[in-house]
Amino acid sequence: MGPRCSKLSLCWWPSHLKPTHHEASDLENGTDDLPSFTEFSFDQLRAATSGFSTDSIVSEHGVKAPNVVYKGRLEDDRWIAVKRFNRSAWPDTRQFLEEAKAVGQLRSERLANLIGFCCEGDERLLVAEFMPFETLSKHLFHWDSQPMKWSMRVRVALYLAQALEYCSTKGRALYHDLNAYRILFDQDGNPRLSCFGLMKNSRDGKSYSTNLAFTPPEYLRTGRVIPESVVYSFGTLLLDLLSGKHIPPSHALDLIRGKNFLMLMDSCLDGHFSNDDGTDLVRLASRCLQYEARERPNVKSLVSSLAPLQKETDVPSYVLMGIPHGAASPKETTSLTPLGDACSRLDLTAIHEILEKIGYKDDEGVANELSFQVWTDQIQETLNAKKQGDAAFKGKDFVTAVECYTQVWNIKSVTFLKQENSTQSVFPCSLIISAVHR
Structure with a gap:
């Protein structure tokens, strides 16, 4: 990798590159919070x-x-x-x-x-x-609803190169075991590099845990990681992005040398990228995977090579990824009311305090159909039944799943309980359950 760039040199940017792409020195912007x-x-x-x-x-x-x-x-x-x-x-x-x-x-x-x-x-x-939206490995190799779009793949490559360049300018050029599990997606769907791989652990001298077929040649010879080793691993990630599979570099290079690079391309991308863009990315990957470390590009060169390949630059990452925006986690919601939040935590004290504030009276001179303790027990019973049903469904035990979901439905069918001769309503289990799962 070339000499570390000075802060002054980072202010210069080739005129043919789009100004919307970040320089390494700008990547600290927006981190004040x-x-x-x-x-x-x-x-x-x-x-x-x-x-x-x-x-x-x-x-x-x-x-x-x-x-x-x-x-x-x-x-x-x-x-x-x-x-x-x-x-x-x-x-x-x-x-x-x-x-x-x-x-x-x-x-x-x-x-x-x-x-x-x-x-x-x-x-x-x-x-x-x-980072709430999991890893690149999940979205690239184990996707559920849609494969990752070409424009998102080249964005991942650029953002990763920018992360490595930023770290290099800050004196942390070495990254240990760079792979698709180290790239995570934030609440906006933007890819980020895990900081954990920047930690150097000298206890066992091991910096790679992946298959030897993906390990930089010089590491196999010396057991040491150098900046060029990181670029080699970056090349394996480019192969991942191109193919949608984890292809050994030796196999990929054989295809490239035989001018069969289109065999590398993910079939899900057919017709969604130009041959020129595909060729450029394949060439960059092959440069990163050179056997001799000195023949590989440095990270600044990676950024300048990837910036012109960016597509749909005005489209937010979460749109390209097809993920919800603004959620704390794909499996969580931020729309819970205080009552719903208390129910999700099974905090009976908080539930009771909220109900008292809104006028709920438990067994106070009237004959309620259900006491507070009874319907909170029903909540717990419902949650347990739902959990068992989900587990059975995942295990393809559909008979048990139907039985559990039927039990949930029967409990949730309890309608508003009303105090006798009073217009004041008691909050039913169905309302609480809806708040929890909304």
């Missing part, structure tokens, strides 16, 4: 992740001693990603602190930024911004 890098207590992170519950796990890395990433929620309702390392990963406390603080100084709209850490006893944890 991010919290400063801070230290968290272990108790804080344990509470945020519900005691490091298995339900909070979003990824596991490693086989014998996995480093687990949890989804968490702080007391101020901010969502976070918490990476908890296995106990042998960072025996040198000072090295962990130095690495965490160095990566924590980075702030870019192209990164899932590191916002904190925890180092208590044998515990080593990192805290980053939470």
Whole structure:
């Protein structure tokens, strides 16, 4: 990779490139609202992740001693990603602190930024911004409703190159095990590079956990990562984006040399991109995958090569991705009322306080058809039945699924309970359930 660019040199941009694309020095814009890098207590992170519950796990890395990433929620309702390392990963406390603080100084709209850490006893944890719309691997290889569009694929490539360039200008040119699982999508559908791969762990000297067929040649020879190794891994990601599959570089290069590069292209993209654009991206991938590290382009060159290939630049990423905009998570909603939020947390005290404020009276001189305790029990029963039905449906046990969903429907069919000889209504289970699942 070439010499690090000065801040002054970054102000110059070739005139043929569109001004809408960000320079590396501009990628800190819009990050002022991010919290400063801070230290968290272990108790804080344990509470945020519900005691490091298995339900909070979003990824596991490693086989014998996995480093687990949890989804968490702080007391101020901010969502976070918490990476908890296995106990042998960072025996040198000072090295962990130095690495965490160095990566924590980075702030870019192209990164899932590191916002904190925890180092208590044998515990080593990192805290980053939470990215709600999963990984590139999910959207590229395991999509449900639609394949990723060509314009989104070249946008992912550009944003990733910009992230790597930004890190390089900040003295963090090395990235460990760059792959499709390291690219995450934020609430706007924009791709971001996980900051976790910027952490250097010297315990075992291993920087790649992927199949050897995808590992840079020089790493296989020396066991060391160099900036050009990152570019090689970037080339494998370009192959992923082109093909929609995880193709070994050696196989892809054989096709390219035989001028059969169209065999690489994802069949789902047929007719949705020009041959020239496809050829340009294939050529860039082959340059990144050169056996000799010195023959690969640097990250600044990657950005300048990818910028002219951008399509539909005025279309937001969430539109191209076909994902909802403004939601905290694909599996969550921000439209819950206070009552619905209390129900979703099964906080009976909060539910009762809300109902008292709006005039609900439990067993106060009138004969209600259901007491407070009875219908809250019904809520729990309904949630349990729904959970069992969902599990049965996923397991293709349709008989059990129908039985469970029928039970849910029967409970939700309870209509408004009214106090005898009174116009004041008691909130029924069906209303609460609707609030929870709205």
